[in-house]
Amino acid sequence: MPARESMRTAQRFGDRSRARACVEKMRRYLLAILCVLLPIVATAGAGAADADTDPRLKGRPFDSERAYRYLLRQCEFGYRVPGTAAHEECAQWLEQELSSRADRVAVDRFKVKVGDTRLPLTNIVATFNPKGEGHILLCAHWDTRPTADRDSDPSNHEKPILGANDGASGVAVLLEIARALAVDPPKQRVTIVLFDGEDYGQTLSDMFLGSRAFAERYSGPRVDWGVLLDMVGDRDLRLPYEEHSLKQSPATVERIWAAAGRAGSKAFVSEPGPPILDDHVFLLQKGIPCVNVIDFDYPYWHTRADTPDKCSADSLGQVGRAVLRAIAEDEAGWQSSEVR
Numbered sequence: 319m320p321a322r323e324s325m326r327t328a329q330r331f332g333d334r335s336r337a338r339a340c341v342e343k344m345r346r347y348l349l350a351i352l353c354v355l356l357p358i359v360a361t362a363g364a365g366a367a368d369a370d371t372d373p374r375l376k377g378r379p380f381d382s383e384r385a386y387r388y389l390l391r392q393c394e395f396g397y398r399v400p401g402t403a404a405h406e407e408c409a410q411w412l413e414q415e416l417s418s419r420a421d422r423v424a425v426d427r428f429k430v431k432v433g434d435t436r437l438p439l440t441n442i443v444a445t446f447n448p449k450g451e452g453h454i455l456l457c458a459h460w461d462t463r464p465t466a467d468r469d470s471d472p473s474n475h476e477k478p479i480l481g482a483n484d485g486a487s488g489v490a491v492l493l494e495i496a497r498a499l500a501v502d503p504p505k506q507r508v509t510i511v512l513f514d515g516e517d518y519g520q521t522l523s524d525m526f527l528g529s530r531a532f533a534e535r536y537s538g539p540r541v542d543w544g545v546l547l548d549m550v551g552d553r554d555l556r557l558p559y560e561e562h563s564l565k566q567s568p569a570t571v572e573r574i575w576a577a578a579g580r581a582g583s584k585a586f587v588s589e590p591g592p593p594i595l596d597d598h599v600f601l602l603q604k605g606i607p608c609v610n611v612i613d614f615d616y617p618y619w620h621t622r623a624d625t626p627d628k629c630s631a632d633s634l635g636q637v638g639r640a641v642l643r644a645i646a647e648d649e650a651g652w653q654s655s656e657v658r
């Protein structure tokens with residue numbers, strides 16, 4: 319394994335020997351979760367598969383094709399690398415899109431010292447029903463990586479990636495969710511945050527810049543549960559549990575994966591996945607129960623080939639409907655034990 323690859327793997331997956339040492343502990347978590355999940359999935363039945371037709375839930379249709387168009391639109395701006403014109407243009411577009419949907423939008427512009435430069439970054443925070451009961455956080459990173467350092471062609475390593483999946487996919491789902499929530503406002507407060515600077519650097523100290531800043535300064539109302547969407551557009555989508563999420567907020571994992579099953583998604587699989595260092599880790603450290611929905615098995619990760627043709631509307635739809643279903647179930651006051 320080349321040094322570069324082992325470094326990247328170590329960054330994302332953490333210490334494998336430590337992970338192995340935790341296997342026993344994780345098994346216990348999984349067993350506990352499966353004991354709760356299996357009866358729910360079994361009793362949900364095929365007839366309750368579509369959130370939009372369940373009369374006990376509000377109907378908030380998720381338009382997969384429109385979500386895919388949101389993905390394409392972001393890629394049309396070009397490489398959304400902090401400090402570039404394309405990045406700034408995309409930020410303005412995202413602000414406009416969310417401003418037309420949410421009750422309020424805050425654009426948080428700040429600078430972070432990276433090497434010799436002070437990098438201009440923008441987190442975009444949209445709030446729905448600010449006086450609502452309960453609080454849900456939905457987030458994704460919107461920036462794209464300046465270096466295709468996993469590309470098979472070394473001459474591409476210093477070039478940026480388009481980030482159709484790694485960047486645009488999570489944002490696309492959130493923009494379509496924002497549209498659905500604007501048409502049929504939620505009972506809860508829902509905050510959508512688009513993080514900047516997730517994928518900027520070569521080392522951990524200059525990655526996850528937007529989520530770190532958000533978590534450090536967060537002083538808003540307590541978050542009941544949250545979801546981070548990252549790399550959710552893969553045509554061949556498969557979403558196991560992410561290990562940090564499972565360990566630190568098993569109830570939120572259960573909530574999302576169970577809702578996904580009831581929404582008819584086949585992509586959310588009740589299996590353990592690897593620990594992934596992503597924006598949610600910094601939220602979890604601050605006590606915000608935010609879990610990561612991610613398909614890290616993506617051969618085009620950090621390559622020039624992370625382009626829209628590797629993504630599908632259907633994958634975006636499976637994720638969007640799962641999240642909307644989880645919001646609606648929470649809104650209806652459902653506890654897992656009440657679901658039939």
Ligand SMILES: [Zn+2]
Binds near residue numbers: 463484517620
């Ligand atoms: Zn990335």
